[in-house]
Amino acid sequence: MIEIRQDGNFTYVFSKYIDPICKVPQDEEILIHTQDFAEGKINSVDSVPSDFMKGYLNPQTGPIYIEGAEPGDTLAVEIIDIQPDRDWAVSCNIKEFGGLVATNATHLLNKPLEEKVWIYRLQEDGTFKCDTNPKMHYPWEPFMGTIATAPEYEALSALTPFNQGGNMDCHDTCPGNTLYLPVAVEGAMFYTGDCHAKQGDGELIGTALEIAGKLTVKFHVIKNKKINWPRIENKDYIMVVGSARPMEDAARIAYTELVHWMVDEYGWDELDAYDALGQVGEMYVGNMCDTNYSLVAKVQKKYL
Amino acid sequence: MIEIRQDGNFTYVFSKYIDPICKVPQDEEILIHTQDFAEGKINSVDSVPSDFMKGYLNPQTGPIYIEGAEPGDTLAVEIIDIQPDRDWAVSCNIKEFGGLVATNATHLLNKPLEEKVWIYRLQEDGTFKCDTNPKMHYPWEPFMGTIATAPEYEALSALTPFNQGGNMDCHDTCPGNTLYLPVAVEGAMFYTGDCHAKQGDGELIGTALEIAGKLTVKFHVIKNKKINWPRIENKDYIMVVGSARPMEDAARIAYTELVHWMVDEYGWDELDAYDALGQVGEMYVGNMCDTNYSLVAKVQKKYL
Amino acid sequence: MIEIRQDGNFTYVFSKYIDPICKVPQDEEILIHTQDFAEGKINSVDSVPSDFMKGYLNPQTGPIYIEGAEPGDTLAVEIIDIQPDRDWAVSCNIKEFGGLVATNATHLLNKPLEEKVWIYRLQEDGTFKCDTNPKMHYPWEPFMGTIATAPEYEALSALTPFNQGGNMDCHDTCPGNTLYLPVAVEGAMFYTGDCHAKQGDGELIGTALEIAGKLTVKFHVIKNKKINWPRIENKDYIMVVGSARPMEDAARIAYTELVHWMVDEYGWDELDAYDALGQVGEMYVGNMCDTNYSLVAKVQKKYL
Amino acid sequence: MIEIRQDGNFTYVFSKYIDPICKVPQDEEILIHTQDFAEGKINSVDSVPSDFMKGYLNPQTGPIYIEGAEPGDTLAVEIIDIQPDRDWAVSCNIKEFGGLVATNATHLLNKPLEEKVWIYRLQEDGTFKCDTNPKMHYPWEPFMGTIATAPEYEALSALTPFNQGGNMDCHDTCPGNTLYLPVAVEGAMFYTGDCHAKQGDGELIGTALEIAGKLTVKFHVIKNKKINWPRIENKDYIMVVGSARPMEDAARIAYTELVHWMVDEYGWDELDAYDALGQVGEMYVGNMCDTNYSLVAKVQKKYL
Numbered sequence A, B, C, D: 001m002i003e004i005r006q007d008g009n010f011t012y013v014f015s016k017y018i019d020p021i022c023k024v025p026q027d028e029e030i031l032i033h034t035q036d037f038a039e040g041k042i043n044s045v046d047s048v049p050s051d052f053m054k055g056y057l058n059p060q061t062g063p064i065y066i067e068g069a070e071p072g073d074t075l076a077v078e079i080i081d082i083q084p085d086r087d088w089a090v091s092c093n094i095k096e097f098g099g100l101v102a103t104n105a106t107h108l109l110n111k112p113l114e115e116k117v118w119i120y121r122l123q124e125d126g127t128f129k130c131d132t133n134p135k136m137h138y139p140w141e142p143f144m145g146t147i148a149t150a151p152e153y154e155a156l157s158a159l160t161p162f163n164q165g166g167n168m169d170c171h172d173t174c175p176g177n178t179l180y181l182p183v184a185v186e187g188a189m190f191y192t193g194d195c196h197a198k199q200g201d202g203e204l205i206g207t208a209l210e211i212a213g214k215l216t217v218k219f220h221v222i223k224n225k226k227i228n229w230p231r232i233e234n235k236d237y238i239m240v241v242g243s244a245r246p247m248e249d250a251a252r253i254a255y256t257e258l259v260h261w262m263v264d265e266y267g268w269d270e271l272d273a274y275d276a277l278g279q280v281g282e283m284y285v286g287n288m289c290d291t292n293y294s295l296v297a298k299v300q301k302k303y304l
Helices: A049-053 A247-266 A270-280 B049-053 B247-266 B270-280 C049-053 C247-266 C270-280 D049-053 D247-266 D270-280
Strands: A002-004 A022-024 A030-034 A061-066 A074-084 A088-093 A116-122 A128-130 A143-149 A178-182 A190-196 A213-222 A231-233 A237-244 A282-287 A293-300 B002-004 B022-024 B030-034 B061-066 B074-084 B088-093 B116-122 B128-130 B143-149 B178-182 B190-196 B213-222 B231-233 B237-244 B282-287 B293-300 C002-004 C022-024 C030-034 C061-066 C074-084 C088-093 C116-122 C128-130 C143-149 C178-182 C190-196 C213-222 C231-233 C237-244 C282-287 C293-300 D002-004 D022-024 D030-034 D061-066 D074-084 D088-093 D116-122 D128-130 D143-149 D178-182 D190-196 D213-222 D231-233 D237-244 D282-287 D293-300
Touching: A002 A022, A030 A061, A030 A190, A074 A143, A074 A190, A088 B270, A116 B270, A143 A178, A190 A213, A237 A247, A247 A270, A247 A282, A247 A293, A247 B247, A270 A293, A270 B088, A270 B116, B002 B022, B030 B061, B030 B190, B074 B143, B074 B190, B143 B178, B190 B213, B237 B247, B247 B270, B247 B282, B247 B293, B270 B293, C002 C022, C030 C061, C030 C190, C074 C143, C074 C190, C088 D270, C116 D270, C143 C178, C190 C213, C237 C247, C247 C270, C247 C282, C247 C293, C247 D247, C270 C293, C270 D088, C270 D116, D002 D022, D030 D061, D030 D190, D074 D143, D074 D190, D143 D178, D190 D213, D237 D247, D247 D270, D247 D282, D247 D293, D270 D293
Parallel strands: A002 A030, A022 A061, B002 B030, B022 B061, C002 C030, C022 C061, D002 D030, D022 D061
Antiparallel strands: A030 A213, A061 A190, A074 A178, A074 A213, A088 A116, A116 A128, A143 A190, A178 A231, A231 A237, A237 A293, A282 A293, A282 B282, B030 B213, B061 B190, B074 B178, B074 B213, B088 B116, B116 B128, B143 B190, B178 B231, B231 B237, B237 B293, B282 B293, C030 C213, C061 C190, C074 C178, C074 C213, C088 C116, C116 C128, C143 C190, C178 C231, C231 C237, C237 C293, C282 C293, C282 D282, D030 D213, D061 D190, D074 D178, D074 D213, D088 D116, D116 D128, D143 D190, D178 D231, D231 D237, D237 D293, D282 D293
């Protein structure tokens, strides 16, 4: 197994302007170590989160060059496993960041909430329990908050979800699922980070149970297949992630692309697909705190 | 059991300006017959949906006066059962209406999609199967698209979801759940209609499997308890429905009120509740086609 | 001249369910007295604005029945003059209301700003000067914040701007301009109130220089002409007011209807009209604080 | 006078990852040649606009390194003059792009409008007249649609307006005005392009009267002054440009930063500034077609 570790020199953009840290073949198991959103520096209830917002946030492992990937292809990321890389996780309330407060995007005159840090400890049964409130005790249900390929010519902040993935914070980028991403540059230039031990729909407070995590994946390149937005598939579902503001635009993207998927690959008539999703489509909020909101539209394969 | 039927003289607003069709006691089983969103007139693939958009839409059974309900109380609607009142359901694509098209709210220069009607027949096993596409074959998972109490002084279209319920089109107004609504006028003035045999998240195409339905409920009045937005509860979950535009405002309302619920009735610290929902809150899209969008925030009781 | 005064028994909805206070002929000068948004009760820097938010707000004079107006017609409201009906105006910051704060629509966990009242005195030269800050000294540029005809079957809060006018808070409902409103019920059922001595674009703080005002108008009914949204005209401009959330939907409504106006009445090709407005259309924010945002699209007649 | 010309090798991102094309001193007149948004290739009514959307769009002249500019400073761009660099301008309707159509952000199932190109010829009196519709005849009122400094670590598409300027498409980046931009990298790394002979509020159809233009500016660096969003000033007004989606977030940014400006530099109390802008603030829509919407909040200096 190939093991990739990037201590110290992390990346904070999805960008083709950075040299790849390694080249990897398709179809092999690859173990990728990742740091948490604050490089582990918010590690106590006495940490001051906004101190870290001044620097760079959401360090990424990458870019990883996938052999054979070229613009116009699709990269399939088969997510095999995620394991914790340490025995604690952290969430926090960061000044002017989060789903229920005024932010630098929804910019208001209200004063910010106070900041607060919660430390969660890994228990023997694999769950995570908060130091300061025992009711906050949650299962290990890990996923990668951030997975992306590099844009064609932009270099986007690692805080941004976009049409090639990024900081989607949707819990379906988890073991057992395969994520499909557009390839815009040679080698795809893959990035990942922001492992979450557990997160609710919306990443409401702006942080999940943030943890350093070890991701095991296989990469597969689907040649000459162009997709417009991230797709996810498992044995039961097909899904599309739309990221935009306002939130209804994220919802429209996700469902419109799901209609296109049904039409292009499952032979549906467009209006029939539209009606079918009206009856059996599912949609949850991935994140409502990032620079774009991410919504996931999904449908069970048994209905296709 | 009290049985309420309102053939012919339906109501198309949530309003205190209409005389109640009956007065009912609390704590008794009540069977309410309802018509579908188009009074059964869209009943063939040859029907032209937009012909019916010119008249009144979404006929409501009501208002029903609940004895003992006064402004400042909360009405608990215990949803016991929903049965079909006919053997077919209908969905349709209506011109300039729906989640993936330009509408009179998102008003653009694009030309409308063509209209189309799908008729679904009740099968012996209780499922509904489309006449024209056998893959469109769905289970009976009924709920009331529209449930409301009358506003304090407005009379709102039965197409509108708002802070006293209305056309929320969220699938959790279903048997087994209890819906809590603010009471703004004497007798609460309860309305319901728009039964859905099955609907996906978002009511994407603007119509569900629309059917005449028979609803069995019990009403309970919680005296001197004021809530701001509709709440739903069952043995596993507490939930809040937020309705607004843009969609993020619906999401903010739902989650903010869920925080308040946890603080006021479960003794949580506000910031802890905010963080907990970040980790284990759930949020789905009820409707993305109505005059306001409705989103449902929920959390499992085991985490409270 | 007909003079209409409605002391005491004001209306807080746009509704056909209320008996008209009078019937008036077309084409005659009518003087209408109006109260301010808080019936003059916020009259000192010591007033507490949120005390008044608990009761009814934005009292309307009306409904006024216009002879000859029937559903499907358009009501032309020729605004001839507005005069102050007292020698002071008031603006205030109301808790959880306004364009730069969390509100009950953009519902957040941030704590509200403190409330504050500003009293402006009418000066000899006709300007208004603030008691507590002499730099806040503004000209008399009056308009009616609220003008509406009654909806077909809803009764809408007087705080709401909608497709028949209402609480648009656009400064072009002023002397010299003619406002066109759809007629949905017999007699049109006209309402007005919320006179503003002066207001900036957006009514940013949620209140303008609020004053009791005397409005002089003439009504004219244009038979069998159906418009979809409020239109305004003067010797130099045609304008459309769109009201919706999110704000881009208000903008889309206003400009789309302006395209339709150019096509239907000025003989423009649709794409040419679209391009022309791209080059010479104007758009300002009427209000960004009410239940819907109102934006005004306009174009100079010389370009038509 | 320093003259800068960049034939051929244009830039399509605002980025620090590109070597500067030149270094220029402060306080000197600099003449910058720019190409139009399509490098002059859409030059006939027979051109097919979407053919050019497949390639790179909105070529920028830059980056220009301004001597003495360092992160944490503010760059003042004194706009002295803009002259046409050719005798025709072009606007067009591009498939799935523009303010009144479904786009890749507001992603719907509606079919696109047909594409169309309008060619405007420079007349002897300096006006521009459309070849195909003589009513479309407009004055020369030029401004630069796109002006930016490079972000700290992102490389953003030249189609994007953001907190360091970019594709704002606001007509106040015109001769006589001074634009202030944050400096995030050494040398500021200045870009400009997208000259508009004339544009209405909103750039409704997605293109203005697009033209190659010659811009004369002086750069001044204000040391150790940090601003958050672009500011504009002339003898009569101070203004802030906010860029975001939904549109109300752009409006909130612009007005909130204008409040801060009044507080920080004109000595206003925050609530008084908020109220003053409620009465005399002005706000127009810069663009409603780009990746973010741009709104301009402004206030006359005489009120400060």
